[in-house]
Amino acid sequence: MPGKAQHFQGPQVSCCSKYLLFASNVLFWLLGAAFLAIGLWAWAEKGVLSNLSSITDLGGFDPVWLFLVVGVVMFVLGFAGCIGALRENTFLLKFFSVFLGLIFFLELTAGILAFIFKDWIKDQLNFFINNNVKAYRDDIDLQNLIDFAQEYWSCCGAHGPNDWNLNIYFNCTDSNPSRERCGVPFSCCVKDPAEDVLNTQCGYDVRLKLELEQQSFIHTKGCAGQFEKWVQDNLIVVAGTFVGVALLQIFGICLAQNLVSDINAVKANW
Structure with missing residues (x-):
């Protein structure tokens, strides 16, 4: 207008x-x-x-x-x-x-x-876990991460408990003076629901037992396999x-x- x-x-x-x-x-x-x-x-x-x-x-x-x-x-x-x-x-x-x-x-x-x-990723995961198993006692944050993973996935080492032979504190050589010799970290242990206080020494000497006996005390499955199973179950x-x-x-x-x-x-x- x-x-x-x-x-x-x-x-x-x-x-x-x-x-x-x-x-x-x-x-x-x-x-x-x-x-x-x-x-x-x-x-x-x-x-x-x-x-x-x-x-x-x-x-x-x-x-x-x-x-x-x-x-x-x-x-x-x-x-x-x-x-x-x-x-x-x-x-x-x-x-x-x-x-x-x-x-x-x-x-x-x-x-x-x-x-x-x-398959290559799985091999790298195994290598990564084992490499960090060697350095378990070198860094507190790494130690906590490994303990969390082993507790969460109910596993021990990359392939199994014997992977802890890679660590100088847990290996079974005769020259190893550590009290943790032939043992595994407490995070590998099968938890007893009746225990209120965490037993951090539950993994001592456990790898001196036969594999069938070990299953009563620790998780014997490797973390790489357990992680893969967890991914498949929660796909x-x-x-x-x-x-x-x-x-x-x-x-x-x-x-x-x-x-x-x-x-x-x-x-x-x-």
Whole structure:
């Protein structure tokens, strides 16, 4: 109508995409910071931070590395997604998308390779467990991780209790002066429901007994086989978890790309 001003509504940034991406990445950012803090605290407790050369001294896997790597990845991704969405910064949003896409691609590739090379993966798992059995007493975090795995999966060693011969404290050689000689860690023991107090010496001398007798005192199945059985028994849960994580990653990438498109459309209209 003549005399009435007409207002043209140009492209706008979707508030839903912006604040949904921001909120989810704030949580991601804080979780990453928490993982980093736990990892650094664990290293500080072990004196690693005061002597950085000791990082390479361990013969086995240091579980703290897992916290640090996951923490760094989550912190960087959370920062890029959070600040990128809040400040409508296309560089950070594109970095977030590419980084998350790369992680998704690596996960997909690892899954396909694991399915194709199942036997090789199993051999590597056996090697990994046995390598860490050797270093059982060298690091308290590694020790706790192995004890947790053996208790949770009701197993002992990679293939069986005799794998503990690889450890200098548990091997059966005559020259071994350790009281734990020919034994296994307490986490291998079959728990007695009647016992309220944990008997940490329950594995002493147990490998001096016949294998049939050992079954009354300790778990005789290897952790590699038990882990494989657990995955098969919980295949739906494991597969569902991976699919759920993948969908969240794809959703995050789509949100970021949608936001970048909105920002570019707004800028083009200036």
